[in-house]
Amino acid sequence: MNKEGLKSLTYGVYIINTVNSGCVVNTLTQVTSDKVIVAINKENYTNQMLKKHKKFNATVLTQNTKSEVIQTFGFTSSKDNDKYSKFNTETDSNNIPYINENMAALLECEVINEIDLDTHTVFMAKVTNTKKLSSEEVMTYDYYHKVKNGVTPPKAPTYEKPKKGFRCTICGYVYEGETLPENFVCPICGATASVFEKID
Ligand SMILES: Cc1cc2nc3c(=O)[nH]c(=O)nc-3n(C[C@H](O)[C@H](O)[C@H](O)COP(=O)(O)O)c2cc1C
The missing domain is CATH 2.30.110.10 (Electron Transport, Fmn-binding Protein; Chain A)
Structure with a gap:
């Protein structure tokens, strides 16, 4: 569909x-x-x-x-x-x-x-x-x-699985892309790039 x-x-x-x-x-x-x-x-x-x-x-x-x-x-x-x-x-x-x-x-x-x-x-x-x-x-x-750069968590009805990216292990925010910039800061919880995990 x-x-x-x-x-x-x-x-x-x-x-x-x-x-x-x-x-x-x-x-x-x-x-x-x-x-x-x-x-x-x-x-x-x-x-x-x-x-x-x-x-x-x-x-x-x-x-x-x-x-x-x-x-x-x-x-x-x-x-x-x-x-x-x-x-x-x-x-x-x-x-x-x-x-x-x-x-x-x-x-x-x-x-x-x-x-x-x-x-x-x-x-x-x-x-x-x-x-x-x-x-x-x-x-x-x-x-x-x-404006707030908000994301949709997996348990929200409007959630769509992202194709490729990096997930913040603190709050679940997903950065979509092939590589995560080293100085990236999570727009939701402020965590640094080091706590992001790769998702495929
Ligand atoms: C913007 C936004 C919208 C959401 N919409 C829903 C929703 O409509 N229904 C739902 O079940 N969860 C929704 N969620 C997810 C829940 O808020 C989330 O899973 C929460 O952690 C559940 O907490 P609880 O276990 O204390 O009930 C939404 C989250 C966000 C950030």
């Missing part, structure tokens, strides 16, 4: 927060006046926690959201570390934490249905409350890639 057309779709960038877990997503979409859907990879700890607790909140990232937030929530697992301990957080009306700084809005949600898509689960949720957090410009997925 030619997947080229899918690259024309647009997305935002969000953090889904639930009990003891949270991760970056781009697949959150409003589908009716008070319902949203989001696709979460089954290997992400947030998937298990959402299935268990059925409540979450989503924050809308802005262009000012720090790379460290995306790195922590998009490239590490809540299974291995307490992502929230590094940042200032607030809690929503269900006592679920969220990062308040450099976020445009908060949506509080209750899962009402799940669709099994093999690798991912699509969670359908009712939005029970929302709050505007700032008037900063929201971060689109396109902005994340073009």
Whole structure:
């Protein structure tokens, strides 16, 4: 199948927060006046926690959201570390934490249905409350890639396997090319060329 057309779709960038877990997503979409859907990879700890607790909140990232937030929530697992301990957080009306700084809005949600898509689960949720957090410009997925030089990790639904390159063993960023410049610095986590591994 030619997947080229899918690259024309647009997305935002969000953090889904639930009990003891949270991760970056781009697949959150409003589908009716008070319902949203989001696709979460089954290997992400947030998937298990959402299935268990059925409540979450989503924050809308802005262009000012720090790379460290995306790195922590998009490239590490809540299974291995307490992502929230590094940042200032607030809690929503269900006592679920969220990062308040450099976020445009908060949506509080209750899962009402799940669709099994093999690798991912699509969670359908009712939005029970929302709050505007700032008037900063929201971060689109396109902005994340073009301006922040962001990458798509393997567990994101829009991930495409790169053909040839070097992967950062710290955060997963992939530099595509035959040779990695000696003085290369990872645009996501700042690691040096020495920690990159070759992929074919
Ligand atoms: C820009 C971006 C978009 C992402 N979109 C999704 C997504 O829509 N669904 C998903 O399951 N993972 C997505 N991910 C990957 C998860 O955030 C990542 O695998 C995370 O480490 C999972 O953490 P957890 O194990 O604590 O749930 C995305 C990551 C980034 C950086």
